[in-house]
Amino acid sequence: MKLVTAVIKPHKWEDVREALETFGVNGMTVSEVSGYGRQKGHTEVYRGAEYDIALVPKIRIEVVVDDADADDVVGIVVKAAQTGRIGDGKVWVSPVDTVVRVRTGEVDGAAL
Amino acid sequence: MDGYYAWMIVATALVLMMTTPALALFYGGMSRSKSVLNMMMMSYVALGVVGIVYVLWGWSMSFGPSDVGGVFANPFSLFGLEGVAGGSYIAVCFQMTFAVITAALISGAIADRVKLSAWVVFLPLWVTLSYFPLGHMVWGGGFISQHLGAQDYAGGTVVHINAGVAGGVLALIIGKRVGFGKEPMKPHNLTLTMVGAGLLWFGWYGFNVGSIVLAGGGEKADTRQFMTETGVTFLNTTIATCAAMLAWLAVERVLHGKATSLGAASGIVAGLVAITPSCGAVDTLGAIVIGAVAGALCAWAVGLKYKMGLDDSLDVVGVHLVGGIVGTVLIGFLSTSSAPGGIDGLFYGGGLGPLGDQVGAAGIAIAWSAVCTTVIGLAIRHTIGWRVSDEAEVEGIDSDQHGEAAYDLGTGLGRGLPSSGVLAATQGRAPVTEGAPA
Numbered sequence: 112m113k114l115v116t117a118v119i120k121p122h123k124w125e126d127v128r129e130a131l132e133t134f135g136v137n138g139m140t141v142s143e144v145s146g147y148g149r150q151k152g153h154t155e156v157y158r159g160a161e162y163d164i165a166l167v168p169k170i171r172i173e174v175v176v177d178d179a180d181a182d183d184v185v186g187i188v189v190k191a192a193q194t195g196r197i198g199d200g201k202v203w204v205s206p207v208d209t210v211v212r213v214r215t216g217e218v219d220g221a222a223l
Numbered sequence: 224m225d226g227y228y229a230w231m232i233v234a235t236a237l238v239l240m241m242t243t244p245a246l247a248l249f250y251g252g253m254s255r256s257k258s259v260l261n262m263m264m265m266s267y268v269a270l271g272v273v274g275i276v277y278v279l280w281g282w283s284m285s286f287g288p289s290d291v292g293g294v295f296a297n298p299f300s301l302f303g304l305e306g307v308a309g310g311s312y313i314a315v316c317f318q319m320t321f322a323v324i325t326a327a328l329i330s331g332a333i334a335d336r337v338k339l340s341a342w343v344v345f346l347p348l349w350v351t352l353s354y355f356p357l358g359h360m361v362w363g364g365g366f367i368s369q370h371l372g373a374q375d376y377a378g379g380t381v382v383h384i385n386a387g388v389a390g391g392v393l394a395l396i397i398g399k400r401v402g403f404g405k406e407p408m409k410p411h412n413l414t415l416t417m418v419g420a421g422l423l424w425f426g427w428y429g430f431n432v433g434s435i436v437l438a439g440g441g442e443k444a445d446t447r448q449f450m451t452e453t454g455v456t457f458l459n460t461t462i463a464t465c466a467a468m469l470a471w472l473a474v475e476r477v478l479h480g481k482a483t484s485l486g487a488a489s490g491i492v493a494g495l496v497a498i499t500p501s502c503g504a505v506d507t508l509g510a511i512v513i514g515a516v517a518g519a520l521c522a523w524a525v526g527l528k529y530k531m532g533l534d535d536s537l538d539v540v541g542v543h544l545v546g547g548i549v550g551t552v553l554i555g556f557l558s559t560s561s562a563p564g565g566i567d568g569l570f571y572g573g574g575l576g577p578l579g580d581q582v583g584a585a586g587i588a589i590a591w592s593a594v595c596t597t598v599i600g601l602a603i604r605h606t607i608g609w610r611v612s613d614e615a616e617v618e619g620i621d622s623d624q625h626g627e628a629a630y631d632l633g634t635g636l637g638r639g640l641p642s643s644g645v646l647a648a649t650q651g652r653a654p655v656t657e658g659a660p661a
Contacts, residue, residue: 155409160526
């Protein structure tokens with residue numbers, strides 16, 4: 112199993128969720144996060160005083176999927192979240208040893 | 224003239240609203256979240272202290288019958304309003320609200336770092352030495368009104384130049400906030416500031432249009448004259464402010480790429496400040512010009528504090544001193560005899576005389592306020608001291624000076640834990656029965 116983590120622009124969240132549901136992903140964990148990449152945040156101006164705001168709001172999506180689905184899920188997220196402009200985000204994949212469904216005690220593939 | 228008194232009561236209440244809550248909201252929103260209550264308290268406490276001082280000797284010093292060298296009137300001639308009667312009570316209330324907001328305006332320059340006790344000591348000293356004498360010089364038959372033909376309809380010199388200079392001088396004497404120029408000190412709640420600016424504009428009609436009492440066009444005027452004068456000052460107050468807001472936004476758009484809400488709020492105040500002395504002296508086009516010049520110049524001026532290293536926290540100098548000078552000096556160019564309180568200025572064939580009078584009045588106000596505020600500011604610095612400790616300043620002056628926090632957004636964890644609050648309250652309560660004599 113793999114954990115697919117995506118950090119995307121907030122306005123792309125609905126598109127990504129729809130694409131993942133269409134593909135058959137049953138659940139995901141979503142959080143509002145902030146961070147920055149190469150674009151280094153943005154600037155705010157208060158009465159002429161410029162403040163560099165380093166952190167930009169983003170949405171982080173975490174999905175655990177079967178090994179075979181990992182590449183497809185990454186592709187779906189990238190396609191749905193892409194605007195082509197700076198700050199579109201990142202997707203990465205990490206290995207997952209074990210998954211247990213708390214309600215039933217089911218393990219791994221059956222727990223997804 | 225019954226309508227005159229009815230209007231003056233309304234106008235007085237409007238000006239009172241300018242300090243509490245309008246200025247408190249305007250300044251409070253621009254402060255950091257850890258010091259918003261202290262900022263608001265400086266306005267509320269100004270109302271408390273100056274209100275009392277005004278009826279004891281403020282009215283007497285400003286408008287009392289015994290002039291002392293053209294500078295002030297005998298503080299004891301009408302002490303405690305002894306001898307005041309009839310319609311004068313409304314004039315006292317109206318003038319009291321002016322003294323209150325002028326003092327409260329200064330607090331914006333020294334936000335986040337001043338002990339409440341120092342502010343409470345400063346207030347009566349400053350209004351006594353700086354505000355009441357200037358009020359007498361300009362409005363009460365003193366030096367400026369006797370020797371200069373300067374026009375100041377509602378307080379460009381007495382209120383705005385006076386408060387602006389005082390704010391700048393105090394910011395110098397008290398020093399910068401810890402971290403000024405290094406740490407971000409963003410406004411914490413611009414919605415409060417926007418509400419405050421809107422309420423200031425609303426209340427300013429009492430300030431400017433109510434100042435018909437000072438212009439002598441009220442009680443004794445016939446109805447037509449009263450309507451003309453109140454109408455023109457109302458109109459000029461409105462359109463100058465519209466122009467100033469747009470000018471500030473335009474400057475921001477050009478210099479920084481975006482027109483901001485804080486710019487709109489600031490432009491509103493800059494326009495209101497500049498039209499204050501001139502609202503009775505100029506025609507419609509003159510008011511638009513004064514507003515536009517004030518909006519643009521103040522937008523530029525607020526950036527200077529970073530270049531000068533002066534921590535005038537909320538730009539009292541950039542908005543009130545600069546705006547007050549713009550409004551006072553432009554009268555010399557734009558004043559016209561077609562306005563109810565105006566004489567012809569430079570652009571209307573009046574020559575350099577009126578301009579000289581306006582510059583002279585502004586100069587006297589600047590010098591008077593600077594000297595008085597320096598003396599008081601240094602005296603407090605070398606006695607009780609102005610500042611809270613650096614630690615208190617960094618952790619939050621609200622907690623240090625008032626034992627309060629403005630916002631409790633707790634989730635039930637940490638300081639929001641209900642039991643900790645109950646526990647503290649129980650421990651703080653004195654035992655009622657134990658140990659009491661039977």
